[in-house]
Amino acid sequence: TxxxxxxxxxNDEPVAIIKTIEVTVTPMNEVSEEFAIAEGEGDRTYNYWRDTHVRFFTKELNELGLNFSEDMLLVCERFELVDVNNKVKL
Known part of the structure; x- marks a missing residue:
């Protein structure tokens, strides 16, 4: 962390800097509603997060000849935004 x-x-141009503050490995079916909502996707509900991720992982895993599982492990990262857009200097 x-x-x-x-x-x-x-375009491979820097647009933000983030600071990782926590990384956990959690089974898909144990990801908390709070974490899912904090990702800020779609309508910001747990159901949206879950449905979107089930579709994504099912598709990606099928392309690799693997099957989606409700208890597969996910790496869950929490971060803070440090700097954005034109303020990023490298």
């Missing part, structure tokens, strides 16, 4: 990362846009 307390690692810093540079976030790049689709």
């Amino acid at each position: 307390n690692d810093y990362s540079i976030i790049l846009n689709s």
Whole structure:
């Protein structure tokens, strides 16, 4: 934890710096509602987070010849935004 990362846009240009504050490995079916909502995706509900991630992981795993499992392990990262957009200097 307390690692810093540079976030790049689709043109590989830096757009933000984040500081990782926590990393946990959690079974998919044990990810908390609070964590899912904190990701800020879609309508910011647990159901949206779950449905979107089930579809994503099912598709990606199927392409690798693997199956989705409700108890597969996910790496869950919490971070703080340190700097954004044109303020990023490298």
